[in-house]
Structure formats: C-alpha cells, structure tokens
Amino acid sequence: MRGGRRRRRPVLAGAGALALVLASCGSSAPAADVSPVPAGLPPAQALPGSGGTWATLAMGHRGDPLNTFGELFYRSGCSGGSGCSGGAPWVLATPPGVASSGGLMVAANPDGGLTVGFGVSLDLRFSPLAETTDAGSVWSGGILPVALAAAPDALAALGTAHRLALSASAPLGTGGVLVSGTDLSTWSRLVSRGTVAQAASGAGCVLRSLTAVAVTSSPAGADLVAGDCTGGGRAGIFRVGTDGRPAPVTPVGPRVPATAGAELRVLRLVATATGVSALVDAGGGSGSRLYLATTADAASWTVSAPFAIGRPVVSTSVTMDGGFVVLLGGDPVPAGAVATPGAAWRALPAPPPGTAVIASGTADGSLDALVPSDSVLEVDRLGPSGWQRVQELVVPIQYGSTSAGGGASG
C-alpha cells in the first residue's frame, strides 16, 4: 500500500501543479468563497421592489460565525439612459446600527419601501428592524420583541400599517406570527404555531414548522402563513382571519398532484401585484421536485409541472412576474432554473462556482449571479454567451466588530 501511494504522489503533485497553473491563467479574480454559511443564517435571497431589485446574502469569513455578516444589496431598476448607462450597478445597502451576524430577512412593500429584520446572533435574542422608503438612503429603526425566524419570507409588509413577522420558536417566544401596528416597534400576536398546526391537522397534514408569511394586496390585506406539511397532498398554506380570538385559520394551500403522504415544503410565499406565488418542494432528498403555485384570490391555485432537482436548493429569488429563480447546490458547479407563471421550468447555464443567489432584474429581466468572496461581491450577468463578469464590489466589512471586547467597542 505504501509503495503504491509513493508512486502515485508525483503524478498527483504534477496534476495539482498543472491545475494551479491553468487556474491562474484562466482568471485573475480572487477565488469565490464556497465555504458553507454558518448554521442558523437564512439562505440568500433576492426579490423585486417597486424601484429595483434587493438581494441579501452572507459575506465575510463564512466559516467563522463571528465574522460572517448578512449584507443587503440593491440594484436600481433603471435600464440604460442617463445616469445608468449599461444598467445600474449593485450597491451596498445594509442598514446600519446593528450587527448583521444573524443574517437579514427582508420584505418588499408594494408602496416602494423595504422592511429588514436582523437575525439573532451571539447575545442578542430579539430582532431589531429597519425600514427604508428611499432605496436605503435613510433608515428608521424598530424592534421586534422576539427573534425573527431565519427564513427568506419571515417578514411581510403591506404599507406601513400592516406587517407580519414569523417568530422563531427560540430563544424568545414559542413560534408564531406577529402583526404590527402603525409603529415598527409595536407588535401583537396574530396566531400561534399551535393554532396553525391544529388547522393543518384538520386538513390531514402534520405541520412540521412554519416557514413563511405573506400579506396580499389582492385580495387586499389577506394574511397568509405557510409551513412544511406531511400528508394530505396539499401545500401548507393557511389564511389567517381577523374576526375571532384565536384568529380563525383556514387551509388554502394548493393540492399538489401525486404527492399524497409526501412532505411538502413551502420554500417561498410572496405576494405579487397580481396575487400570491409559492414555491413548493415535494418529497425532499434525491427525488425532490419543485412546483410553482400561483393564485389571484388566495384560494384557487395554478400549479406548474414538477421540476425534478435531485440536489438541494441553495437559494431562491423572486421575479417581477411572480416566478422564481432557483439556485441548486452542486460541487463544484451549481445549477440554476427559472419558473415563470404559465410557462415550463427552464434550466439555466451553470452559474459560476460560489454563487450565492441569482437575482432577477426588475427592468430588463436580466439574471445576475451574486458571488461573494470574503469582502468582494462579484456579479456575473447571464448573456447570450453565458455568464459574464459585470461588476466587482468591495464591501467594507468590519472584521472582529462583533467580538471587539476590551472596552474598545461594544
């Protein structure tokens, strides 16, 4: 055995050296950071706002929880013309004042605003909030008295007077949905996890966990909550009424064909201009299939044909028309696919290694792969000839800022 190993070593070394040489010839850009995001952080996501596209993802030293930060980026929707020739670039828009080591959850408001929730981290066990109405120039702060769930759709907003927040079951609170008053710091419980589980049970499904909230603008002001359901063959989406105590919860999720007994995970639940879109994962594991479900009235759904993925979903983003762009894991090359309402799933050319999320532009529908590498965000745009690097953005990450100690900073 030893002799065999010895003979092979020069060959391996030579191959390694060759690979290094080829790699260095092929690109002068820094290698993408493909280290896993620390556990407990929400997955990256992107979503359209009224004026442009927002994206959140983890950056920094992603193997080190103390030096990983959730960052928020914004790309204006302008498409060429004065001021943004060649398309607007992505800019850093992370709200200040709070360490984002617990990641960021965002909700786009139909009136053009964005609500951001900070995930809990270290000794902070409730979620500060921030809201902007001018694409991140000015932020106002708020407080959610419990920990926000680390899920892409843990926040939802319809104007400044109606927001929903999905709370984590730990470390504070017992899980459930909170609803805000006019103030970003005034919250009350809308429905508990137990009440939703009870409604789910009535529909023949066992609720595993709550994963998303949404407030629809059409029908106006309907509060939806989604979760992972096993059994019943119906996605775990529920409408929460306001007339009653506890609030009545009605299963409204779509039936997904040929999934009876399977676990149906609602990965995304978003309100769109025309209704609601949901991304549902059926089965899990290597036999996993994705479905796009859309509704105009939060009652009757249109469910897409299944899209077999066979690998884990890394991140998702929402398109302007209520579809989803899905990034699938893969080593070394990830994969991507787009689901558009009323159309078949479309596979994308393999995005660059290290891609955290694929964002869809609001104006031109362009697809941008956002690739974090320590403090640098690389943007690759999908063109006719594949993915092309269009931007490198240096993010001024303050390493060590969450564990300064020694009295220098807090």
Next chain:
Amino acid sequence: MNMGHGLSANDPTVTTAFRTALIHQFLLVVLLATALAIVWNSIRTVRYQRAVLAGGVEEPAPLAWEYPEPAARRLLRIAFGFLWIVDGLLQTQASMPLGLTARVITPSAASSPGWVQHLVNSGVTIWNDHPVSAAASVVWIQVGIGLFLLVAPRGRWSRTAGLVSAGWGLVVWVFGEALGGLLGHGSSWLFGSPGAAVFYVAAGALVAVPDRMWETVRVGRLIVRVTGVFFLAMAVLQAWPGRGFWSGRPGADGAGATLAAMERQMAQLSQPSVTASWVRAFGSFTTAHGLLVNAVVVVALVGIGGCFVLARPALVRVGVIAGSVLCLATWVLVQDLGFLGGVGTDPNSMLPMMAVFTSGYLALVRLPVRAARAAPAPRAAAAAVDDAGQVTGVTPVDAAPGDAVRDGAPAPVPAPSGQRLLGLHPSYLVRCIAAVGAVAVVLVGAAPMALAAANPTADPIVNQALNGTANVVDYPAPGFSLLNQSGAPVSLRSLAGRTVVLTFLDPVCTSDCPLIAQELRVADQQLGADATQVEFVSIVNNPLYTSPAATAAFDRQEGMGQLPNWDFLTGPLDQLHHAWDSYGVQTAVSPAGAMTAHSDPVFLIDRTGRLRVVLTSDPGAQGDAALHSSFSSTVALQVRQLVRS
C-alpha cells in the same frame, strides 16, 4: 473547557497578589506555631508544678509502644510526608495561579472523554475564578498534610493523617490529573500514568490502616502483587501497537515517535542545562533506536511485574532493585525530574511509586514484633502507650527493643475528665501538639479553598490583572436628564443621595452590552443590603435605536426588570449626544453590518453627585466566565467602598 483568562502565567498583578497571600498565610502559620508552643510550655509548667507538689521531679520514662512502627509504614509515612511538603513548596511557584489550569490541568484533560473534562472543568472553574486564593490554599494544604504525616508517627493522629493524605490525593488525582490521563490518548507508564496522585492515595490508605494489619505478610503481599499487576498492565499498554512507542521517527503520516516527541518537548522546558542535555541526549538516542528503547522498557516492566506478582521475598528484592533503577532512569531521562518548567506540581510518579513498592517489600520481610510479656524491672521503666496516647503500663527499658507490654503491666491511673491532656506521655504530648499544628496549617489552606469553592463569583483580581486598576477621580459628575424605561424623567440631580453606577449601553448590541448588564445584575446581588442605596443607570448608546421599545426589549432579554434600582435611559438624540459628549463616550456607526462601535466605561458617582471611579474595562465578549464574573466583583467592591465611605 475553561481555558483561563488570556493572561500571561506570570502576570505581575496576580503573582504579586499570590506572593502577598502566601506571606500573610505564612505569618498566620507562625502565629499558630507560637500559640501552640505557648500551650505546650504551659502544660509542661503545670506538670512540673504538680510533680514538685507530689514530692519530686523525675525524668520521664522513654516512650514505648506495644510494638514499634512497622518499617514499611514508616517508609510510606516519611516518604510521602516529605513528598507532600515538596509538592506544597512547588505550588509556591509564581506561575501557579494562572499557569496551572491553562498549562497543566486543561492539557492533561484534553484527550479524556467528555465527562472527565466536565468533571475536571468544575475544578478548573473554581481555580480560574479564584486563582490567588486557590493556589495559596493548595500550598498550605499540602505542606500541612506533609507535616501531619511526619509529626504523627503512631496512633489515631497518624492514621488520621493517612486518611487526610489519601483524601487530598484523590482530589488531586481527579481534578488536577484528570484521573491521571488514564482515559485519554497516549497514556504511558513512562509519562506518569496512572498519575502520581494515585500513589499518594494508596500510601495514605496504607498509613491509615490499623497497626495490627502490619503484623502479618498479607499487607506486603497485597502491595507487591497489586504493584506487579500494575507493572504488567503498563507493559501491555507500552507494547500496544499503533500508539507510537515502537518507533523513534514519525511515520509518513506524521504519527508515531511519541516518546521522542515527548523528549523534545521536555528538553525545551526552562531548566538547568545539565538536565536539558541529559533529556536531549536520551531523546536523540530514542529517535535513533526507538524500537530498542521501547523493547527494553516493555521487557523490564514485564520482568519487574512478574517478580512482584510471585511475591517471593528474593524475587521481590530483585524487583525492587530493578524497579528502582528503571524508575530513577525514567524520572531523570524521560520525566525530566517531573517538576521543572515553572508549573511542575510534583516530582511525578516515579518516586512515589518506588516508595510504595519498596514499602511492600519491607512489609513482606520486616514484620513488627509484638512485645513479649516481661516482668517489671526494678530499675528504670518505659511507659507503654495505647493508640490514643494514654499511658497503659510500663516496661523495662532494658527489655528487647520494642518489647513493650500491655498485659500484666501496672494499670494506668485513670485521669479525671478534662485532664487527659495532662496524663499524656510528654513525648506523645509534643507530637500531639505538633499534629494539631499541622492540622491548623492544613486548615489555613482549606478554609479559603472552601470559601472559594462556595463562591460562584470570581475574584476582582482577574479583572484587575487584565484591565488594570480602577481610575480614581474626584470631580462633579456631568448632569443628564432623560427618560427611563417607564417613561419617567430621571436626572443626575434626582438621584442625589444615592450612589450611581452609570454605564452607556447599546440596546441592540450583540456582545459586550448584554454581558455588562448581566454582570451589573450580579453586582447588585453581591451588594446585598447596600444595593438599596445604589442606582444602576445606563444611557442608550446607539444613535439609531433609541426608542423605549429598544430599551424595553433589552431589559426583557437581560432580565433587568427584576432590578428595582435599574434605569435604562433614553431621550431625544441631542440630549443623548450631550450625555455621550460630557462623559467622553465614543459612538460610531459603521457600515456593512457592523455593530455600532462604542466605548463602554462604567462611572461610579457618589451620593453627593461627584464622579469618583471610572472603570474603563468591561467583561469583553472574548473574555471567559471568570473574567466576566470578576468584573461584577470589581464593580461591587468599588461601589461598596463608596456606599460605606
């Protein structure tokens, strides 16, 4: 695992405090010795006066026991008495308070199973919380036990000394040696497995057994056979393949050469050049001839173990000689005398092991001879003393050595209650008083150790060592006027008459601020009744999160609502800026998801509104539990001084 405080083992603040504590305790010991000397002299005087009144002063008869102390027991008692004293003196090394847990205990437990580490960590936590008092305590406990063994050769006092020795040895074995590393990887007889303290426990237990058990060869046989089995087991462990002892050079995967690696490590310790050169030379030899060295060790262990297991005196004698040679060689060439390097706590396992198996041999071949009955002699007579030290009879001094008698000797005159002390044989009395002194020395160490173990809050010395002493100032504190978490106005003027602990905290901070709040809560508890005269006040230190909702969420998170004397103040940004500026508190909003950077000093304001103390340190997110806890002790200490001034 608690890994210490990030302080140097020779931190001057801690080492100075350690030296001071040792000097204080030494003076206490001198005081106790003086008091006992006075007691002894007083008793002598009373006895002399009584003797004069009774008609004359006679030389006291020599003290004789029913039979002499068995040689094996005497060896154990004296050897381990000296070993404990040496161990105690080694504990006086300056780096002990901060170095012992980080350099010795934690590494030795690192490869042990989780439950062992958990067990060890409970002791480490106590030590790290109270490094000075714990280190000083161990000095006196061990010196006291050593003296106790030496001064009490016979009777109940002596057996009690054995029990105390065994008990403390067990504590050291569990908490200081992580069960001797027996359950960890890489344990080896050469490196000290199963831990020196095991032999202290065994020796203490043997000293504690009743005297009559030494009259037969059973104890000796038991000792040598157990030692033999132990040697054979160690031989198997040493010969076990794949543990890196059979080669002197590391393999292709970097593993192996365990002994040579250990040698290199030992040679790098600070020590006299001569011992370093011995260890280095043997290390080189091991590197070149690893197989041979291990083969010799294994064969020697098997041979010695076999001699002991057979328990025949001639073979045991060979085993003792060979074992002693092997132990001494290992002690010098592998264990580097065991105590060099600044945090060595004992001479390691070889010397105590030698004492144990040699005592086994003596117990096998030198049995104590019980005194034969003898007729009273007309000339001088020696007093026979029972286990309690009371005179039970007399025996002629010209009888055969050790031939004291109990039966047939004149019955002792029963001493009246309360006068037993005066009835003791003078020689035994001296030893009793010396034993009391030794116990007192043990208590000089054990009392602060018990207090430390019962106190969950770390000593202020840890915080002081890391962050320096508090800044003492004396000028009027800048005023402020803000709203507390209930919306009630609070100003410095409104707090007149109370001592104020003022901090600046960020309610959405992820690290330092929650820790500071928790430690302020602990400080409030430590203040006890004094807390009623104290107000803990914090001013929001984040320009973006100033709402009462933010302070309320922080209070709920940290349980600060339980403190009736807690105010978390906020208000308009201009007033907050005024407070930050007037106290020199810095605040900076940083981009890209960084926490708002701010300094977080603690200001202590006396009841007249004068700023008296500024603590520029904080527990720190990177500090350990001991440092956090020490911060609260520091605050409580300073506040108490202000309240009572």
